[in-house]
Amino acid sequence: MHRDAPSPVGLEPLEAVQGFPLTGVPPRATARASLRLNINGRSVRLRGLRREPRGLLRLLAIFGPGLIAASAGNDAGGIATYSSAGAAYGYALIWVMVIITVSLAVVQEMCARLGAATGRGLLDLIRERWGIGWALFAVGIVLVANGGLVISEFVGISAAAELLGVSKYLAVPLAAIGLWYLVIYGSYGWVERVFLCMTLVFFAYPIAAFMAHPHWGEVARGALVPTLRADHDYLFLLVGLLGTTVTPYMQLFQQSSVVEKGVARCHYGPERLDAWAGALFSNAMSICMIIATAATLHVVGQTQIDTAADAARALEPVVGQAARALFAVGLLGASLLAGAVLPLATAYAASEAFGTPKGVQLDFRRARLFFGLFTALIVLGAGLALVPDLPVIQLLVIMQVLNGALLPVILIFILLLINDERLVGPNLKNTRLYNVLGWGTFALITIAVAVMLGGQVLDLCGVHLFGGGGK
Numbered sequence: 001m002h003r004d005a006p007s008p009v010g011l012e013p014l015e016a017v018q019g020f021p022l023t024g025v026p027p028r029a030t031a032r033a034s035l036r037l038n039i040n041g042r043s044v045r046l047r048g049l050r051r052e053p054r055g056l057l058r059l060l061a062i063f064g065p066g067l068i069a070a071s072a073g074n075d076a077g078g079i080a081t082y083s084s085a086g087a088a089y090g091y092a093l094i095w096v097m098v099i100i101t102v103s104l105a106v107v108q109e110m111c112a113r114l115g116a117a118t119g120r121g122l123l124d125l126i127r128e129r130w131g132i133g134w135a136l137f138a139v140g141i142v143l144v145a146n147g148g149l150v151i152s153e154f155v156g157i158s159a160a161a162e163l164l165g166v167s168k169y170l171a172v173p174l175a176a177i178g179l180w181y182l183v184i185y186g187s188y189g190w191v192e193r194v195f196l197c198m199t200l201v202f203f204a205y206p207i208a209a210f211m212a213h214p215h216w217g218e219v220a221r222g223a224l225v226p227t228l229r230a231d232h233d234y235l236f237l238l239v240g241l242l243g244t245t246v247t248p249y250m251q252l253f254q255q256s257s258v259v260e261k262g263v264a265r266c267h268y269g270p271e272r273l274d275a276w277a278g279a280l281f282s283n284a285m286s287i288c289m290i291i292a293t294a295a296t297l298h299v300v301g302q303t304q305i306d307t308a309a310d311a312a313r314a315l316e317p318v319v320g321q322a323a324r325a326l327f328a329v330g331l332l333g334a335s336l337l338a339g340a341v342l343p344l345a346t347a348y349a350a351s352e353a354f355g356t357p358k359g360v361q362l363d364f365r366r367a368r369l370f371f372g373l374f375t376a377l378i379v380l381g382a383g384l385a386l387v388p389d390l391p392v393i394q395l396l397v398i399m400q401v402l403n404g405a406l407l408p409v410i411l412i413f414i415l416l417l418i419n420d421e422r423l424v425g426p427n428l429k430n431t432r433l434y435n436v437l438g439w440g441t442f443a444l445i446t447i448a449v450a451v452m453l454g455g456q457v458l459d460l461c462g463v464h465l466f467g468g469g470g471k
Contacts, residue, residue, distance in 0.1 A: 075338030076156020077149065077400045078244040079331060082286050083311040084397055085237050086293030088303045091214075091222030096238055097287050098223050100245045103441035105279035106434060107411065110418045111251045112275045115258035116268040117424040122255050122410075123352035125417050132353075138413060139353040145406045146249050146346040150377045152399045153342060154385035156335035163328035169386060176382035179340045180375060183360055204330050205288040212295035219291060235452045240397050242445050243404025245283065249345040251410060256348035260359050265428060343377035405453070408446045415439060 085093045111122065118125060123142075127135035154172055161171030229235075254275065263271055293311065297303070305311050311327060344360075351358035351370045358370040415438050421429050430438065 075149075075153055075244075075342075076159070076331060076335040077152045077397065078286065079156070079289060079311065079334060080305070081237070081240045081244045081397050081400045082289035083293045084305050085241060086290040087297040087305050088237065089234065090294040090298040091218050091291065092227050093238065093241060094219065094222040094287055094290055095224065095226045096241050097245070097283055097290065099444070100242060100441075101279060101283040102437060103444070104246050104283060105276045106437045107246055107251060107414065107441060108254050108279055109272055109275040110414055110430065110434065110438065111255040112258050112263075112271045113268065113428050114414070114418055114424065115255040116263045116265050116271060117428040119259055121259055121348055121352040121358075122252055122413065122417075123349045124355070125423070126413055127353055127355065129417065129420070129423070135353040138410070139349050141406050141409050142248060142252065142346060142349045145247075145403050146342050147377070147380070148399045148402060149247075149249065150339070150342050150346075150381035151384045152395060153335045153339035154381040155390060155395060156331055157339065158385050160328040160332035160335060163324050163331070172382050172385050175336060175339065176378050179336065179343075180378050183340060183344060183374060184364075184371065203285075204326055205285050205292055208292040209288040209295070212292050214291050214295035223287075232452075235448065236401060237397075239404040239445075239448050239452050240400040242448060243402070243407060244400035245286065246407060246441070246445070247400075247403050248407055248410045249342050251414060252349050253341050253345035256345070256352070256358070260361070265425070268428070339378075339381070343374045343381075346377055347371070347374040401452075404445060405449045408442055408449065411438070411442045411445070415442065 114120075114122065114125065120128070123135055123139055126138050154176070157175045158168035158172050161168050258271055293305075297305070347370045348358055350373050351367065354369060356369045357367040359367065362370070364371045415430075415435075417423060418430050418438075419435065
């Protein structure tokens with residue numbers, strides 16, 4: 001290039017650029033920083049560089065993937081499972097939620113740390129570390145688990161619409177189109193803000209829990225004193241609670257979102273807070289669901305929840321006859337949140353397994369597998385949710401139990417990867433405490449699943465490991 005030729009790209013000194021008088025400029029505008037670049041001989045001003053938020057705004061700005069992923073676990077299936085646990089066994093299963101809250105926070109934080117340390121999603125790392133065979137095995141697990149859950153989310157939207165007096169044949173297609181449009185045409189920041197707003201619907205349950213006037217001594221006993229029963233239904237719900245609280249798609253979404261957000265390992269600190277805050281908030285709402293249903297349904301002998309209307313009665317102490325509408329709004333918001341997060345997490349996983357482009361910032365042309373699978377799952381979930389006479393509550397709970405059964409496979413991959421010092425470095429690998437909690441979570445879930453499945457197999461052989469109901 002000729003010595004006197006202007007550089008095609010470079011920075012101009014600010015004093016060399018003609019300035020604009022500040023007279024009459026609003027004070028807010030002076031708080032914005034700007035930068036002028038000389039690109040191909042043209043002076044371009046980059047605007048919108050704002051000061052870093054401070055105080056409460058800085059704290060709120062931290063929340064993102066952790067809060068969204070954990071809150072998405074309180075989806076239609078979660079509401080059904082927590083409500084069923086409270087109605088069937090009162091406060092007896094709250095201790096499970098206390099333990100699993102720590103487990104959820106630990107697992108979600110490990111995934112956030114993996115994403116920040118490597119810049120890769122979970123299935124990306126599995127493929128690079130163990131090869132395409134194990135990646136295909138893992139993505140198969142994800143497709144089985146998440147495929148059923150996507151259907152359950154649209155079943156939840158259907159149930160909520162009918163509680164509000166709207167035909168599901170209108171509400172479900174509109175919801176599917178709305179979620180599809182949000183992700184296809186929205187930027188990551190916009191999508192994240194919409195998802196965060198959807199988490200506000202869960203505040204109805206703490207209010208319901210207090211307004212129901214539960215026996216707080218029994219609540220404390222249920223939370224602090226573990227109880228086990230030789231009862232297949234009890235163990236079935238216990239595994240369902242584990243599966244709906246620590247769900248594989250939550251880990252996939254957490255890690256992939258941290259990667260897409262562009263979090264560097266040197267700026268990882270806030271993501272740890274986001275993961276723990278998300279887990280604590282989500283499970284506090286879950287425990288309130290159990291308390292609300294235990295204090296309103298279990299105490300009057302209604303131990304079986306068959307419909308969304310049955311679960312809605314847990315909110316009657318708060319709003320009386322408006323309980324159906326309030327529950328419907330909560331169920332709709334939860335189902336919409338998970339109805340978008342689930343297909344996204346699955347599309348992330350499949351794209352990572354095959355090494356193809358992914359992310360809501362791209363388009364169909366550049367990320368065909370990502371957006372194609374997302375679209376297919378939305379269509380499949382919405383279509384099957386319109387099948388008449390589906391057993392809503394039973395289907396939702398069964399899906400959570402399936403997730404609990406598949407969860408140990410994903411946990412093994414996460415624990416092996418986060419302990420690989422060559423991958424994450426010495427500063428971001430698991431500490432001894434994290435390993436104890438992580439492997440303890442794996443052992444707890446694996447034992448519960450093994451006992452439940454073993455009991456079912458023995459029942460088929462005529463050997464009854466568990467007694468009767470005993471609710």
